[in-house]
Amino acid sequence: MVTTTSSRTPLSSPMETPADTPASRTFKVSSVPSEDDRADTLIEIKDFDFYYGTKQALFDINLKLDDKRVTAFIGPSGCGKSTLLRCLNRMNDLIDGTRITRGGVKVRGVDIYGRDVDSIELRKRVGMVFQKSNPFPKSIYENIVYGLRIQGVKSKARLDEVVEKSLRGAALWDEVKDRLHESGLSLSGGQQQRLCIARTIAVEPEVILMDEPCSALDPIATAKVEELIHELKKQFTIIIVTHSMQQAARCSDKTAFFYMGKLIEYADTRTIFMNPANAQTEAYVSGRFG
Amino acid sequence: MSTPAHPFASRPTAGRKFENATFWFFRVATYIILLAGLAVFGDIILKGSSTVFGAFKSTEHFPYVTNTFLSEAPETLYVFEDGGVKREMGDTEYRAYRESRIASALAAGEPAPQFKSESYVYSAGGIWPCIVGTVLLVVGSMAIALTLGVASAIFLSEYAKDGAFVRFVRLAILNLAGVPSIVFGLFGFGMFVIFFDWNVSLLAGWFTLAFMVLPVVITASEEALKAVPQGFREGSLALGATKWQTIRSNVLPYALPGILTSSILGIARVAGETAPIMFTAAYVVRDKLPWDVEKVSDFFFQGVMALPYHIYVVSSKIPQNEYTSRVQYGTAFVFLGIVALIALASILLRNNLRGRYKW
Ligand SMILES: Nc1ncnc2c1ncn2[C@@H]1O[C@H](COP(=O)(O)OP(=O)(O)OP(=O)(O)O)[C@@H](O)[C@H]1O
């Protein structure tokens, strides 16, 4: 079934007999590897320890995330997926008492927790889509241009252009092009989530962080968002937290499995699902715990 | 007692009687309150409306009708007999009338008529300067209270880290809400009138009233800010907005209806207090209207007449009789009307803003 494996992921066993693993029977993993297997590292997390007050949430995370790829974070509830994701655009700065005691995160080689880094500028480059879709109680149009307006863009032509481009990018244009001035809250749940994605890509970030973007959506809306993710990875680096193993298998190029605040295994998605090196990973992806 | 036909048959037990008694107690308590409310409003509306509606008068020019009670300043009322007819006139009218009667008597070669009049202070004319003063006090204190209150609510709920300092500030605000109005009056007198040397002035009254209403404004604003979903803030920040950009364009607009409604109602309430303004802003009587000033700056440093203080004066500082009671009730009626208008305006404003932002 799988013919090629990432040259950079050492495998503990060959993959010719995927039927041996329980996971392979449950998941359909794309058999064609991405066109170009070699990707640049965009984000590098090194020796990262993170605390909420006195409670340590992340332990010694080391992770390199590829540029223009989809990376999935999986793991049981409370294992720190969201925490790590929110560290990547410093959203955790907003929570009182959060501390990084060791290590750091580099985006394009720049330490984002460095003294001279402005978290506002960082968030323009590293956007985020939340679990609970949160369109603002403004019109669809105003939702999309929100990021540009706060950057001071005034030109109506430019805003119109971005609205169309972003909505097309989020596969929402055809559904809403006649009602751009209706409230964003008048959309369905799946449309709202795609509106939030459109709003995020309107400011043209490099990275889009998605924290369980489909957890509140029905299967059809989920399929649309997943399709969208496939499209988006041509332009953006996507990091997606998900509880759905199928989703991770379908959308991502690489998968990181976390457990109790520790990174257990990080490899090609195919490897994680069909031939994990770690027994805990194997147990989790095959649904035996978590 | 016969055996009940089925297990759910009702039995007159002690517990059931007690249930009944408590139900009636709650019910009667509510009715008593309702009656008391009706009595107060009914009394004021009944007696007050006759003063106000009895004061309509036709005029020579547009709009051909005027209401002397609403549009004139208070005057002394003269009650006298002339030619066997009992007449009531305000100060100016009475003087003119007397002059003309004497003149016409002299012209006819008769002896000048003798007027034996009784005078009642403040019982004629109207309460226009008091209405103006109260409106000015409300508007000014509202502006100050909203500016300070909303700013500090934003600081407390959006910026400040939860800690000893914030808890102390909250405690202080709670305590401020419990301070009696006369103490605020005294504070305003000591602080603004004496120490800042603003004298009895609009400015001193504004600040005194504003400080009094601040706890309401801050509490209401914090509540309204908390009601805005966290997702709006995170969503905005994740798009690269600064904290203030987020608050200004994605938090405050949604909180505004709640802030305004509670604050305006709080201010309408405080504006009805006599104690805080009686040493700081209110005059018993003042001939000039507030815009009758030489310099613009004088505007802020002048005292004004005010409705609650006028009620206080006409009902406690002068001998009581049927003539003064007309002014008392008329003033109270107008005052109720103004408060009702303010409340109505705030509700309309809220509904209007709510309609725009829903989630
Ligand atoms: N604001 C917070 N304050 C204190 N502890 C927190 C906070 N947010 C998360 N935690 C703790 O940090 C740990 C990791 O939480 P996190 O939300 O990252 O888990 P998760 O993997 O995203 O879980 P889920 O799949 O349920 O979303 C948990 O033990 C959680 O209790």
Ligand SMILES: [Mg+2]
């Ligand atoms: Mg989470």
